[in-house]
Amino acid sequence: MSLVVMKFGGSSVGSAERIQKVAQRIVEKRQQGHQCVVVLSAMGDTTDDLIDLSQQLNKNPPAREMDMLLTTGEQVSVALMSMAIHKLGHPAISYTGWQVGMKTDEHHGRAKIKDIKPDRIHKALKEDQIVLVAGFQGTSDEGEITTLGRGGSDTTAVALAAAIQADECEIYTDVDGIYSTDPRIVKCARKLNEISYDEMLELANLGAAVLHPRAVEYAKHYQVPLVVRSSFTQNEGTYVKEEAVMEQGIVVSGIAYDKNVAKISILGVEDVPGVLATFFNALAEANVNVDIIVQSGVINGKADFSFSVTLEDKDRAIEVVEQARSKVSFDEVTSETELVKISIVGAGMVSNPGVAAKMFDVISKQNVSIKMVSTSEIKVSCVIAQKDLTEVILALHTAYGLDSQTTAFVGGPKDRR
Amino acid sequence: MSLVVMKFGGSSVGSAERIQKVAQRIVEKRQQGHQCVVVLSAMGDTTDDLIDLSQQLNKNPPAREMDMLLTTGEQVSVALMSMAIHKLGHPAISYTGWQVGMKTDEHHGRAKIKDIKPDRIHKALKEDQIVLVAGFQGTSDEGEITTLGRGGSDTTAVALAAAIQADECEIYTDVDGIYSTDPRIVKCARKLNEISYDEMLELANLGAAVLHPRAVEYAKHYQVPLVVRSSFTQNEGTYVKEEAVMEQGIVVSGIAYDKNVAKISILGVEDVPGVLATFFNALAEANVNVDIIVQSGVINGKADFSFSVTLEDKDRAIEVVEQARSKVSFDEVTSETELVKISIVGAGMVSNPGVAAKMFDVISKQNVSIKMVSTSEIKVSCVIAQKDLTEVILALHTAYGLDSQTTAFVGGPKDRR
Structure with missing residues (x-):
């Protein structure tokens, strides 16, 4: 019992x-x-x-x-x-x-x-x-x-x-469990049998809205074995646990995306020590959560920075940057929306070099330009234009060998509590 | 304050x-x-x-x-x-x-x-x-x-x-407060400025469904001064307290009625000691709440009893009486519905003889027969046919000097909790 x-x-x-x-x-x-x-x-x-x-x-x-x-x-x-x-x-x-x-x-x-x-x-x-x-x-x-x-x-x-x-x-x-990506976009999305807490955390944070990240963190901390399954079918569901068994040849477990992204660029920043700290301390004090940060090379003593925030935080972020003019000199602050962050997630990445390179390659072959990149041990994220989302996700899903033979089950409206 | x-x-x-x-x-x-x-x-x-x-x-x-x-x-x-x-x-x-x-x-x-x-x-x-x-x-x-x-x-x-x-x-x-009777029946019902806890208890129990009897009992026990008033108007309302000031010439404060009445009659009961106890102990054990009890005179060693119960308890009461046949001999048990209990209530009754007699007189002048009667220190109740309710209430209201010059305010549906 x-x-x-x-x-x-x-x-x-x-x-x-x-x-x-x-x-x-x-x-x-x-x-x-x-x-x-x-x-x-x-x-x-x-x-x-x-x-x-x-x-x-x-x-x-x-x-x-x-x-x-x-x-x-x-x-x-x-x-x-x-x-x-x-x-x-x-x-x-x-x-x-x-x-x-x-x-x-x-x-x-x-x-x-x-x-x-x-x-x-x-x-x-x-x-x-x-x-x-x-x-x-x-x-x-x-x-x-x-x-x-x-x-x-x-x-x-x-x-x-x-x-x-x-x-x-x-x-x-x-829904039936955790899928390799959004089944509404990729009809042949694969239902995962197992996934690790860490992978699930990356997927949950990135918008695969089945399990709340806080719950996954809690489960990881206390080592509670989780199963995600449908209340409408008797299907097996997805096990979430510490070490998930990796399927043969599968390095990337899932592909997530998040449309709630705005890119802020600060152009022509005077390159003196501590400028980055000035901006990002001010943003932190204003409770603006910064995700990806990218810095270009320095030309003629001036540099360009970009960072991403949620759409809700966009206006506040620009305001905070403008207020920093008194401390740091720069030419201009611009913003860009209608973006999406696509992320490939897989615990197997660490031991398989070339996973990120393949992602950049697949995206460029679709003639889509990458606006920002960030990587972690088990994740690579690229920000691209939102209009290119579907074709890029389909191409990545195939390229990483995730396509399933069966069509995914997609249920009713998502539970949000 | x-x-x-x-x-x-x-x-x-x-x-x-x-x-x-x-x-x-x-x-x-x-x-x-x-x-x-x-x-x-x-x-x-x-x-x-x-x-x-x-x-x-x-x-x-x-x-x-x-x-x-x-x-x-x-x-x-x-x-x-x-x-x-x-x-x-x-x-x-x-x-x-x-x-x-x-x-x-x-x-x-x-x-x-x-x-x-x-x-x-x-x-x-x-x-x-x-x-x-x-x-x-x-x-x-x-x-x-x-x-x-x-x-x-x-x-x-x-x-x-x-x-x-x-x-x-x-x-x-x-509603605006406590009325001398149901304003839906008597348009010139009088709003009472004051009423005693005891009178309110009698009126509340009798179906003037504004204040729950338990709340009134609680208020009486702890001597909490109550005011009943409308949430839709700024009118004064009715004060409920220990000793209410009696208005000039008013002996009866209010007239209540209750349609939830069934009359059960046990006919031709063998008149031996303890018969009443046999019936009413059995009814009490079956959780049947008996209100009025009336016994006719004994003829040829046999008596008739009547008592009133709520409509919900009627069938159970008859069942209990039938089961008592093993202990007490009687001819027949009958029941009557479509009745109403009309009650006049007033703290002043004790010191004013003839209040009950006046009630019987008014009802008989309407050519309505009284089926059961009960009295307490501040109340007289008569059970009559339901079809006669309106004319009897109107006649009593006038006879006891309760008619008001103004038309009563009647609100929406009653609060029941």
Whole structure:
């Protein structure tokens, strides 16, 4: 008998009918002899509806009150699921975040889990209950209700799995597992059987929005084995763990892309020591998150810099750079949008030279110019024009031997909590 | 500066627009120099919608899970109200039942308040906050979420008022106050300025569904001064307190009616000692609540009994009586429905003889036969045919000098929680 944490997202519990299906699935798992702790998100559009309502009353509502409001969504889900499981004849019990001792810091809307005291979960499991836990929420030491922010229910599931030393944490979602790239672009995208935490982190950060990076980090830290699978099919899903078995000849596991990229260029910067520090300290102080940084060579004592930020941060970044004129002399600051960052990810890269070179080669053969490049041990990213995204991804997918014989399963709308 | 508890029912907070209006009203109260603790019900149809959803999953859901489900409604209300008050520029903070130390027994769906530890309320009031408390809910010693049952938010408000020693507890609803009778039947019903707890209890129990009897009992026990007033108008409302000032010449304060009445008759009962006890012990054991009991004279060693029960209890009552045949001999058990119990209520009755006689006289002058009668110190009730309700109420209202010159204000749907 093993102890399993199962997490179902909002679209999996979006209606009474879907709740019934999930209830069946949970009871089947129990009947296979597993102890089940189930983490749920709010039903379908509940969160959006509550946000709409709050916006009608206050365009800038206090974060504390948003947490009071939104956490009701998950509480509704677990209560209803418990009823559906009872109807199937199995004992079940639902808990809010505070009831399972989910202690967080006091940052409303983006709280971090500090500690879990799962006494009630252990007690309920001993009584043969299926345990349902409201995801996304906790309480601070002061007894305030907090939320974990984006991907919060994934994080709840993984953190609980670590706290109760579960054998596995299953993330049920609306896709079949982790794919080698976006199946909406590449029809022959390959479903991965296994992937390492590190690869998953790179893919998650890069926009393969199935698993939230925070949840993956948590899983890696506590070595919680994860499975990502569909709540609509019985397919096997993708295992996420420390060391994934590499398939024959596959060096690149996946290709991710991110359209939320703006390129800022500072032209004709006076080349004195400390200029880079001046700019990037100022950006950091203004909470602008810089991703790729590129510096051209120095000509006549002047250099050009480029860096990438998210689209939301673009205007603020330009403002910060302009304000730095008092300290550093430069000619001009420009920006470019309609870009995309394409990244190839693979734990096998370290031991296989030439992976990055192949990427540049494939892209140039498509007559597409590369605007920025960055590399890490298991990742190479290139920023290109957004209009070239599809042809470049298709070409890379084929070039790295990722094309599958079967057509990928693509589910409904993505779960975002 | 006084400390006031304000309670708003579901229809008063049924939409974003209504929440804004109530927020304004609360802030006005605060600006008049009062400290405000506000208790809210769930928005409009929220509770019914949640019940519908649960019924789709389980026709007989566990009471514990229903409490988990339904308490979210009030949490949504207080969070939204807090946002609306913030928008008006005043600090406000919302709390669930467990956050304000609302301790109850463990009876889900009908829990009783055991204790309140309002430390957080006192602290927030000191910080000049408007305090919003989710009505209808509490937690047991085991940390389970409970609900107080029907009228729960009224009870929350009164209990909080007692615990924090508020100067007044204002119950805002969709009617102007307590009326001498149902304004939908009697257009010239009189709004009462004052009424005693005891009179209110009789009227509340008898179906004047503005204030829940449990809340009134609580208010009487802790001597909390109540005011019932409309959330839609600025009218004065009705004060409910220990000793109400009696208006000149008014002996009867109000006339209530209750259509939820069935009459059961046991005919030809063998007249031996203990027969009544046999029947009514059996009924009590079956949880059938008996209201009026009438016994006719004994003829030839046989007697007839009648008693009234609610419509829901009618069939069970007949069953229980039939089962008693083994112990008591009788000819027949019959039942009658389509009835109504009309009650005149007034603290002044004790010192004014002839009040009951006048009632019988007025009813008989309408050529209506009285099927059952019961009296208490401040009440006389007559059961008559339902078809005669309107003419009898109108006649009684005039006979006891209750007709007002103005037409009563009648609001929207009744708040039921």
